[in-house]
Amino acid sequence: MAPTQTNNSNDPRRADKVVRYKPTASGGTLDDPTPEYMNLLGMIFSMCGLMMKMKWCAWAAVYCSFISFANSKTSEDTKQMLSSFMLSISAVVMSYLQNPQPMSPPW
Template identity: 90%
Template structure:
């Protein structure tokens, strides 16, 4: 049973009108995956930059893409952009220092 507009009449109490309340914005996110991937991408990109490990740099790019794909529009885009740029710079610097193709670890 609906009333006028967004009002809903409670069938247990017909004189009581229940108003719709939208979910609160800015609360803790339900899915921590973007935060974890952002942190993991930062760690991988620092390892790729400092230790010149190409696979770490590529893993950082992969983690940055996962973090971007799973993020919400209300999250901080500056942190995500800086993580992505750090991972790209890790790939570029590792290939500038050693332009040989990445060798398999086995």
Template identity: 70%
Template sequence: MANAVSDPRRPEKVQRYKASIGGSIGEDPTPDYMNVLSMVFSMCGLMMKLKWCSWIALFCSSISFANSRVNDDTKQILSSFMLSISAVVMSYLQNPQPMTLPWFY
């Protein structure tokens, strides 16, 4: 009987968990931003033949792929990843010299 008196639980304070049906309020926009940055840097690397843009695109697309959720559009993420890989490959096929950064001379 002494155990019932010292019980710290309060059944009137218990609230049942309700899953949110709509969009999550605390959704992380990082994969979406990195996906857009990857597309932009890939295009800059392909069009302007800048190797550092291609490498940044590959870095951004890998961050986007790593931070993606299960229910994200995998086709868009993989196409961004493949575009950044092709930007790196094409920039080195056009000019096989080692990369020199414009701000380090």
């Protein structure tokens, strides 16, 4: 009696049926936009603090700059972050040079 041949088309050990793992491309939509948003918000607060002499806007700009720096990656542009930080510091300094009185609470 001749040996019977088995159908190996469902055998996962066959070379033509092995499925290899292909990792997905990193980046793209998985990036966190928080540093960019905080950088933009800090620049807006800085300009409001400089132009309108609002001390709370200047301090909010410093806060946003720190958040942007803390959430940034090493590959991001450091010049833009440094300029945002310096703009927020200058907003605080200029607002206190023009009016050295401490901030009054809003209530």
